[in-house]
Amino acid sequence: MNDKRTTDNDFDVQLPLDIPLSFAPRESRHGASPSAPHALLAGAQSRLVFVGVCFVIAFAVVALRLTDVMIFHHLHDDQVVENIEQQQRFTQPLRATLTDRTGEVLAISLPTKSLYADPKNILDAKAAARGLIKVLPDLNYDDVLQKLSSERRFIWLKRNLTPDEIYKVNALGQPGLEFESENVRIYPAGSSTVHVVGLTDVDGNGLSGMERALNSALEKNEQTKTLSLDLRLQHVVEREVQDAITTFNAIGGTGVVLDTWSGEVLAAVSLPTYLPAQVSEANDEQRFNRFSLGVYELGSVMKVVNTAAALESGKIHLGDFFEASQPITYGRFRINDYHPVHRPLSVEEIFLYSSNIGSAHMAMQMGTKYQREFMCRVGLCQNLETELPELGLPQIPSDWKDLRAMTAAYGHGVAFSPLQYMRAVSTIMNGGYLTPITFMKRDPVDHPLGQQVMSTRTSELVRRVMRANVTSDEGSGKKAEVDGYCVGGKTGTAEKNQGRHYEKDSRISSFVGAFPMTDPRYLVFVMIDEPKPTKQTYGFATGGWVAAPVVGHIIAQMGPLLGIPPMDENAPQVLAKTQLTIRTQKNDSDAH
Amino acid sequence: MIRHIIIWVLLVSVSATVALNTSWRVRTQEQRLEKIHNSIEAEQDRIRVLTAEWHTLKSPARLDALVARHLPQLIRITPNQMLAMNQVAALPTAEDESVIVAMRDSVAGAEKADKKAVAETTVKSAAKVAQKSTSKPDVVARAVAVQAKNDQIADLISHQKDEPMTVASIQDLLNQESAYHAQAVVLASANGGAR
Numbered sequence: 099m100n101d102k103r104t105t106d107n108d109f110d111v112q113l114p115l116d117i118p119l120s121f122a123p124r125e126s127r128h129g130a131s132p133s134a135p136h137a138l139l140a141g142a143q144s145r146l147v148f149v150g151v152c153f154v155i156a157f158a159v160v161a162l163r164l165t166d167v168m169i170f171h172h173l174h175d176d177q178v179v180e181n182i183e184q185q186q187r188f189t190q191p192l193r194a195t196l197t198d199r200t201g202e203v204l205a206i207s208l209p210t211k212s213l214y215a216d217p218k219n220i221l222d223a224k225a226a227a228r229g230l231i232k233v234l235p236d237l238n239y240d241d242v243l244q245k246l247s248s249e250r251r252f253i254w255l256k257r258n259l260t261p262d263e264i265y266k267v268n269a270l271g272q273p274g275l276e277f278e279s280e281n282v283r284i285y286p287a288g289s290s291t292v293h294v295v296g297l298t299d300v301d302g303n304g305l306s307g308m309e310r311a312l313n314s315a316l317e318k319n320e321q322t323k324t325l326s327l328d329l330r331l332q333h334v335v336e337r338e339v340q341d342a343i344t345t346f347n348a349i350g351g352t353g354v355v356l357d358t359w360s361g362e363v364l365a366a367v368s369l370p371t372y373l374p375a376q377v378s379e380a381n382d383e384q385r386f387n388r389f390s391l392g393v394y395e396l397g398s399v400m401k402v403v404n405t406a407a408a409l410e411s412g413k414i415h416l417g418d419f420f421e422a423s424q425p426i427t428y429g430r431f432r433i434n435d436y437h438p439v440h441r442p443l444s445v446e447e448i449f450l451y452s453s454n455i456g457s458a459h460m461a462m463q464m465g466t467k468y469q470r471e472f473m474c475r476v477g478l479c480q481n482l483e484t485e486l487p488e489l490g491l492p493q494i495p496s497d498w499k500d501l502r503a504m505t506a507a508y509g510h511g512v513a514f515s516p517l518q519y520m521r522a523v524s525t526i527m528n529g530g531y532l533t534p535i536t537f538m539k540r541d542p543v544d545h546p547l548g549q550q551v552m553s554t555r556t557s558e559l560v561r562r563v564m565r566a567n568v569t570s571d572e573g574s575g576k577k578a579e580v581d582g583y584c585v586g587g588k589t590g591t592a593e594k595n596q597g598r599h600y601e602k603d604s605r606i607s608s609f610v611g612a613f614p615m616t617d618p619r620y621l622v623f624v625m626i627d628e629p630k631p632t633k634q635t636y637g638f639a640t641g642g643w644v645a646a647p648v649v650g651h652i653i654a655q656m657g658p659l660l661g662i663p664p665m666d667e668n669a670p671q672v673l674a675k676t677q678l679t680i681r682t683q684k685n686d687s688d689a690h
Numbered sequence: 691m692i693r694h695i696i697i698w699v700l701l702v703s704v705s706a707t708v709a710l711n712t713s714w715r716v717r718t719q720e721q722r723l724e725k726i727h728n729s730i731e732a733e734q735d736r737i738r739v740l741t742a743e744w745h746t747l748k749s750p751a752r753l754d755a756l757v758a759r760h761l762p763q764l765i766r767i768t769p770n771q772m773l774a775m776n777q778v779a780a781l782p783t784a785e786d787e788s789v790i791v792a793m794r795d796s797v798a799g800a801e802k803a804d805k806k807a808v809a810e811t812t813v814k815s816a817a818k819v820a821q822k823s824t825s826k827p828d829v830v831a832r833a834v835a836v837q838a839k840n841d842q843i844a845d846l847i848s849h850q851k852d853e854p855m856t857v858a859s860i861q862d863l864l865n866q867e868s869a870y871h872a873q874a875v876v877l878a879s880a881n882g883g884a885r
Contacts, residue, residue: 147691154695161702168713192738203745209735261739286745333750582769657769664769 192281193302194316196295196309198329199364199539203286204295205309207302210258211277213267216251219274223247226272230255233266246274258282287329289371290336293387294327294363294486294537297374308537311485324539326362330659331355335365338651339624343369346629346644352388352516353652356621358524358612359546361533363517364620366390390482390517393490394625397592398452398641399519399610400509404460405449405563406526407472410556411464416445416563417681420459428501433458433508436591436640444681449563450572452589458504466503470494473506475551476522477532478514484535490515509592510600516608520623523610527561527618529554561586562678565615570680577646578611580654582664584676586618587611587649589641594628604628609645613653614665616675620656624648 196205213234220226223246231239234256245253258280259267267275283298285291296307302317304310312323335353343351355365368388372380386392408414419442426433435453448456461469473479473494482489493513495502505511514522517535525532530553531546540547564586567573574589590608593600608625612618626648629639657664665672746752757764 150692150695154698157699158702161706164706165709168709202749203741206738206742206745208738208742261736284742284746286742287749288751290749290751330750333754336751337754580769582772654769655766658767658772661772664772 191317191319193283193298194319195322196312196316197322197324198287198291198327198332199324199362200328200330201324202329204291204325204327204329206284206286207281208284210260210280210282211264212257212280213255213259214276214278215246215253215255216274216276217246217248217253218251220246221273226270226275229270229272230267230275233270234259234263283374285374287332289373290332290367291327291329292371292374293368293389293488294325294366295374297377306488308485310487311537326357326360326364326537326539327366328364328660331656332365332367334655334659335652336367336369336371338648338655339367339369339626342624342626342629342644342648345634346626346632346639348626348629348644350383350386350388350627351625352392352627353622353624353648354389354516354520355652355656356520356524356535356623358528358533358618358621360540360543361521361524361535361547362540363535363537366517366537368392387488388516388625388627390484390486390515391488391490393493393513393515394606395510395513395592395595396516396519396608396625397509397590397606398454399523399588399590399608399623400506400512401449401452401457402523402526402560402564402588402610403473403476403478404457404469404507405445406476406552406556406560407469408445408460408464409559410472410552411468413464414445414460416559416678418445419443419683420445420448420456420463422448422451422453422456422459424455426455426458426504428504431501433504442683444683446563446566446678446680447572447682449588450567450570450574450680452508452574454508457507461503461507462500466498466500469503469506470498472552473512473522475532476525478512478518478522482515482518482521482535484517485537490518492518509590516623516625520610520621523612523623524621525551526557527612527621529557558675561612561615561618562676564588564612565676566678566680568611572680574640574642575609575611575646577642578609578650578653580613580650580657582667583653583657583662584614584616584665584667584672585611585650585653586613586615586676587646589646591640591642605639607639607641607644609641609649611646611649611653614662616665616672620653620662622649622652622656624652 192207192209193205195203195207197203215226217223223243226246227239227243230242231237237256242255245255255275256263259277264277267277281302283302285295287295292307294307296309296311297305298309299305304313304316308323308325309316316323335355339351339353342348351369353365353367354363356363366389368386370384372384377385409416422435422438422443423440425435433454435451435455437451439447439451439453443451443453443456445456445460447453448460470479478492479494481491492515494506495511502511521533521535525548528546530550531548532551533546533548564575565584566586567589568575568579568585568587575585575587578585578587588610590606590610592606592608594604594606606625606627607629608623611622613620613622624645626644629644631637631639635643656662667673667676
């Protein structure tokens with residue numbers, strides 16, 4: 099600024115149009131008119147300021163825009179980026195975990211990686227194949243070599259590697275070996291719970307069991323789902339039923355434990371079973387769910403329902419006698435007893451001796467219409483409602499003729515799934531409440547759930563009869579007795595219906611047991627399919643010999659497991675609730 | 691005028707620098723956050739894998755097979771080994787404690803006097819000594835019962851420690867598997883001691 103000339107000169111130089119003028123100051127320095135250069139200078143200055151302001155505005159705009167982009171828009175953009183990240187992170191949400199009631203994992207999804215090769219990038223196929231079979235011994239060298247030498251750009255080598263295997267493959271350092279993220283469903287309990295928990299397909303959709311029932315909830319992965327099962331109890335039931343199947347060379351069996359108050363299924367086993375991971379090799383017999391899908395003519399265990407119906411009708415009381423000395427002949431049918439007693443039997447004796455003849459007479463006396471109506475009341479007519487998708491429909495004919503009623507009294511001509519049958523018995527045991535069955539854990543209850551469909555009085559009477567069936571010498575369920583748990587129950591031996599006739603040597607032996615009989619909280623049902631008689635059982639393969647001991651074993655282990663305090667069966671307050679005087683014709687005549 | 695412009699330019703450039711710097715810092719923090727997110731995710735995946743492994747390892751079927759192979763001497767708990775809490779004698783009261791201390795003192799005294807006497811000094815003989823110190827026989831009986839029970843439990847615990855490592859670890863597993871088992875074992879032995 100101190101040297102104006104320089105400035106002017108510079109200025110003039112910068113304005114090429116004014117070049118002729120640039121010489122003017124030099125000439126005018128010594129005496130030219132001062133006004134003309136001054137005006138020129140003023141004009142130059144204003145132009146300078148104008149240009150300067152333009153630049154400042156331009157820079158300010160750029161700076162403002164930068165600030166805007168970096169600070170304000172930046173946040174906004176980041177949100178977008180984060181959303182995309184989130185989406186990528188959760189595009190394949192892991193399926194929710196399923197646990198049993200104690201928190202044991204029954205099904206869990208694991209993120210895994212699957213190994214594939216891009217053969218184009220493989221440098222030395224032979225070396226790569228050698229390395230691979232060393233770390234993944236289940237692969238075949240020739241197979242791998244062929245895959246690695248192929249012309250394709252993508253070829254699977256092994257699905258779902260363990261973290262250890264991934265590490266080892268990475269350690270090989272072979273280019274061209276890549277991993278693809280996948281996830282796999284693991285069932286830590288294996289074959290034990292497969293019929294309840296079910297399976298998913300490769301894409302993670304529930305195919306069967308609770309996996310299918312809870313599919314949409316599990317897919318959202320909101321929270322862990324807790325089933326009603328107790329895995330420890332499930333194992334006990336599985337082991338005991340399997341033992342019986344092995345001992346009696348049976349083709350299958352099922353065992354279910356039900357909480358009669360909450361309707362929770364604590365254990366449900368169907369044998370034979372299979373490992374979820376080997377579902378492709380499982381046969382139909384293994385896949386079949388015998389406790390809820392299988393529908394069976396259950397035989398004498400249905401006398402629990404028949405006796406309850408008789409007592410509830412008000413027309414029949416304990417101590418009433420029915421003629422059981424002669425078989426009933428109805429058209430071409432003949433109703434006979436397995437162990438004929440050849441004398442009139444009281445209601446409780448009919449139950450204890452499991453007399454078909456007596457039961458049929460009871461059905462006729464209470465009225466066949468009432469009998470069917472009672473069966474509907476305890477939930478045997480409607481389809482069972484529970485979460486499990488595999489449910490067998492009850493087979494209870496609507497044309498309820500006399501013969502039908504008489505055979506239904508001892509469990510033939512009508513067929514139910516074990517689970518549906520158990521709900522009926524649970525209703526009779528828990529004081530008459532038709533409790534909804536569930537495979538999901540419920541909050542603890544202090545009272546049976548559901549609607550009351552029969553009197554508590556009848557429930558108490560049937561309990562006494564069932565208890566007597568285990569304690570008395572004549573009872574068929576003696577082998578189910580467990581010290582301290584006051585068990586009651588009923589045996590059943592049904593001949594299997596093969597087409598149009600009943601097969602004498604292919605039976606279904608079953609036992610339904612409840613405990614403690616003072617106020618039954620737990621119901622255990624075991625059914626063994628086609629047991630063969632053994633020497634140890636003196637040639638018998640009936641419910642009392644086959645299924646009753648299994649129920650006894652289950653209860654003996656279940657009590658300590660669930661912390662159920664044992665009781666003194668002979669304590670007066672227990673006897674007051676469980677004792678029953680069995681009236682027979684003999685001591686009746688003694689009394690007269 | 692120029693000065694103003696310079697000041698403005700300076701101000702703008704300073705603010706731009708600050709903004710740029712902040713933006714960079716935010717970006718690095720975000721990268722850190724992303725890394726942490728990733729490591730959390732990796733950790734969660736690991737936890738899932740370990741959970742699956744743990745539950746496979748402690749599945750009842752596997753434990754049952756292990757017990758059958760390594761602990762054939764173990765037998766199943768029977769219902770009559772179970773006791774309700776109210777059937778177990780209550781915890782020692784202050785009075786019981788004083789009797790127990792008296793009993794221990796007498797045992798210690800005998801120990802000092804003669805080593806042979808230790809073998810003969812049973813809870814019963816100690817009780818006799820204790821009986822002298824208090825006039826209430828029911829308190830003594832209770833204290834003796836409580837002491838005997840404690841000894842039994844202590845015996846059981848020390849016995850378990852003597853077992854080889856594998857047995858102890860499997861026992862531990864079993865205990866975790868079911869608190870009831872452990873409870874029943876202790877209660878049963880305590881019950882036996884009381885008898």
